[in-house]
Amino acid sequence: METVALESLSLGFPKWLCITHYVNFLFLTLLIRSGIQILADHPRLYFNDHCTPGTEWIKFTKKKVPLDAHYTSHDDEVHVSPWIALPGGRHRLGLGRHWHFFCAFFWMLNGFIYVAFLFATENWRRLIPTSWSIFPEAVRDFVTYATFHIPEPKPFLPYDALQQLSYAFVIFILAPLAIVSGTTLSPAIAARFPRYLKLLGGRQVMRSIHFLVMVSFVIFLIIHVTLVAIVHFPLNMENIVLGGEEHPALAVTLGMLGIIAVLAIHFFVTAWSNKKPRQVQRTTGYLTDALNRTLLYRLKSKQNYLSSQRSPYFWVNGSLPQTKKWVELSKNGFVDYELSVFGLVNKPLKLSLSDLKKMPFAEQTTMHCCIQGWSGIASWGGVHLSEIFKQCVPHERAHFVVFHSFQLDEEGVEYYSTLDVKEALYPQTILAYQMNGKELSAEYGAPLRLRVETKLGFKMTKWLKSIEFVEDYRSVGQGQGGYREDRQFFDSGAQI
């Protein structure tokens, strides 16, 4: 039985293996490049969820965070060349993420197909060691390589022990680790399963592991490709491309064409992202938005951190509003502030802070996840949105809620975000006027801000001016669902 199985392996590598191997190379390299783009937006890694500057275990920026001046997490972004990052350049986080999620899907799909075939045939025997002797053999092989010799391959594999072990490690340890650590970075999953996240060491530990997995893949790729190229080159290409040892010239030609095709795709997606970012946002969105809606939309936040777990430092995003109205209001401690609720409602409202404070008080201690990568834990106190719904009574046709801010950008464009009415009514979706038990301070969004705990931070409009009920968010701004979606091509789901 055993020998029959092994003999079938000696016939060479099947075609599905050759194909999935190339597809894997394509998506893995796209994932690495887009991952670097994402990291560049907050180039610091921590083993704690507070992300206090100075507690990084590694950082890729020389910038120092001034603790006395207004410094936002945007100021901390670094720029990476398009030769390395996908798509590279300034303010490309949104697009980097689109490619990362799009490719993650196909990379996983390809991986599952590969593993399914591996076990449906006898090919898993090439990878999974069945004897402890593999370890001393691998050490011997390492010494052989290190002294610039070539070790004996094992019969039927045709890998040596070191190859077998490293391939098994990449496929059965590194790849699953990438998937698990990547999944926990979804704020919706983190909000729904806070204990599971804690069990794994926390968000920033997972983010660091995700990074270390990427580094391991890069190291593996470099060594792997180098050894393929210098040890029995044409013979390797025959196995890799054709699955058997017959036509060396054909194998090398096809193999090189494959690599050129992968490079061409890299050039194409980089150029496309820089020329037509909106098109990329929409195209990749067909898949990732649909997946996000099916898998994550229904998750509700179940976070309840202790007040002792609050972060000593909380990053700030966005600069203070310069609008006359807000500046005036702030001088007066917001006593004249009125939140207006308008649009498709039966009863438009003007609510002062004291009106809001008379409504039932809601408080939650949660972890904030910024799209850039940092996190922080704080308590937020205010009014659940259902209270506003009760008073204004939205029309049947009101499917979306728009949160308008006092803050305008340099071009005078207003910051806003949208939620659909169902999400707006989820537990822990509140209008907060308190942070950590005190009045909300100016930089964190005074007098009022939104908190939606299953989403990334950019959905949580600060310096809230008004709430509008609309039928379709596409009629607001540039129609993408929010200021960041409009301007920076962020994904409007904001749950991954």
Ligand SMILES: Nc1nc2c(c(=O)[nH]1)N[C@H]1C(S)=C(S)[C@@H](COP(=O)(O)O)O[C@H]1N2
């Ligand atoms: N008006 C306005 N609201 C905003 C932003 C902004 O730039 N302007 N930034 C958002 C982003 S990206 C994040 S991560 C959070 C940051 O909240 P914090 O400054 O309280 O940490 O606010 C969100 N709300």
Ligand SMILES: [Mo]
């Ligand atoms: Mo953010």
